Amino acid sequence: MEPSPKRMPTLDEVAARAGVSRTAASRVINNAPHVSRAKREAVQRAVRELGFVPNPAAQALATRKVGAVVLAVSSDEPGLFADPFFAEVVVGVSAALEQTDLELILLLANTPRGRERFERLLRSRRADGVMLMALRGDDLLGRLCQEAGLPVVFGGLPLTGEPTWYVDADNRGGARLAAEHFARTGRRRPVMITGQVDARASVAREQGFTDGLTLSGLPLLGVEPGQFTEDGGAAAMERLLRAHPDPDAVFAASDAMAIGALRTLRERGLRVPEDVAVIGFDDLASARHTSPPLTTVHQPVRALGQEMARMLVGAIEGHRPSPLILPTRLTVRESAPDLPVQA
Amino acid sequence: MEPSPKRMPTLDEVAARAGVSRTAASRVINNAPHVSRAKREAVQRAVRELGFVPNPAAQALATRKVGAVVLAVSSDEPGLFADPFFAEVVVGVSAALEQTDLELILLLANTPRGRERFERLLRSRRADGVMLMALRGDDLLGRLCQEAGLPVVFGGLPLTGEPTWYVDADNRGGARLAAEHFARTGRRRPVMITGQVDARASVAREQGFTDGLTLSGLPLLGVEPGQFTEDGGAAAMERLLRAHPDPDAVFAASDAMAIGALRTLRERGLRVPEDVAVIGFDDLASARHTSPPLTTVHQPVRALGQEMARMLVGAIEGHRPSPLILPTRLTVRESAPDLPVQA
């Protein structure tokens, strides 16, 4: 009962029990060649009987491979990780790693102390590779990884530069779908709520929305940043209404902000979708349950996590770099229905 | 640029550069005694100049301490982790660990494969301790940890037994507050939505609600399980309405279920809080933004994570066991206001 660090059997004991050399035993547990069938089986039996599990520290020391990767989330807001988006990414990453024998180390690098620990982690080779999310601005975490000579895959593009390994959603294409949907359903006075100005995803979504509008011959009446938060979205919506009294469509660069916008619109007595249509971005679970249910650009968040992990495994195994862009699509619900609304 | 596993300096090189023995250098980096001031400074300089960081694998091998703990989340639903609740716990855990030099390994043990990996993780001593969350029913993960002789702290009590180390919220007391609030504000026909029947938190909340009702001399008209999900809560509400046509108060064992109940009530044309008051449990961020805003029992989720981590550190350091119950309190918002409502 007492947490006594019970000593586990070692490879030597396994070898002794199986009547072979330590070398042979090692070969068996790594199923390497050059072991006769008989000895192999003897070793396997001994492993089973003793309940032997190799000591990862010893393996790491000998092979210089630690059997773990880190998922680092960097942001200024301590609470940002609480965003369901990240939880979903983690689920994806975890699912992909489950197929391997890599452990997942999670690091929230939002405080100075956190960053320091991250750097230490890299330099100490405690992980075989790194997944990096939510880089803001000219975040130097990426550079740190490069310097440490560890494989890094980015989740979402950083603001500047194009890393060799990354997976991202088609932000620009998805935002364009939103614009086209507005045009198709007869909206004429769209506005937009963006995220932080130094977030590349936000920039790409604004870009894509503008693309789509231009192609449809529509103007963009106004743009306000909303910090990717619900309250930020609500505030942005207020600012927009003040500056542009009569929008009939609003595209928010995230569901959270769209929900905030919904709130403001309701408070101002504007009906959704009759007076103004609303489209969000992400398609989180909560988008299904707003009132009215939110039309939104769906991005495959869990898949994003999965692909990041898979890609990292590839990078560790020495594959050639190949970035990945995951498709987005429009999920139409009532906040911006398919058919033009008769006001 | 190429991820070449750059070789890092070793203790020997540090020692050589500082002109001391490897032993002395080791003492300095662990700031152990028995090193003269002069040598200590020489070593520190060498460490700085070389950018030396001790190799954790080697340290682990020599000390039998790996410098990592694991947070294991077990559940049958693969998506459960996506619950903002867990994200929040992770933030707390992470914040507490940041003060130490323990790394956080995250393991989602919802698949059979996941459980297998968890067991392997334990037996291989890849972590110095374990935090276990969301044990369902007679989950044997806890037992596994005990057997491995690793310190374990439970987040929330398991269904059976009372582990020596755990931190939990005062579920029973919180639920009782909900009942008392109903009684105080003139509600007379309360019903309740519980979570899974084999979740101890759910049981405790039901218990507490009953306690409070009994004390106030109120009956409990009906109880339905809602799986802790929004849709489950909505469905439970429907069943309750069918069986008990005229409740004037509903207590849900989680915010998600309360939100589901809100939806059903709205669809049925019942006004909240005029016709029926609603109280949830958790006080997640989303509770603030429902319509009407949700009155709910607040539990300090992030603190829960923090305390789990702190407690685990204590357990690893050999302190004496001391379970912890975190206080809950009622956050009153409009779905169940403070003053009796004039219908």
Add this chain to the structure above:
DNA sequence: GAAGTTGTTGGAAGCGCTTCCAGTTCTGGG
């Protein structure tokens, strides 16, 4: 039947760090 081939085997040298222990140097009190 000699000369290769191909496949096994285990000894031994690490991987990088901690720590026991025996020996050495400093103290200050007598």
Add this chain to the structure above:
DNA sequence: CCCAGAACTGGAAGCGCTTCCAACAACTTC
């Protein structure tokens, strides 16, 4: 000025596993 005791010092033996390498054994192929 001598000596007990405290404070340093570094050699060496691990921690548990991988892997190079030299030595062998078992088969082929002319």
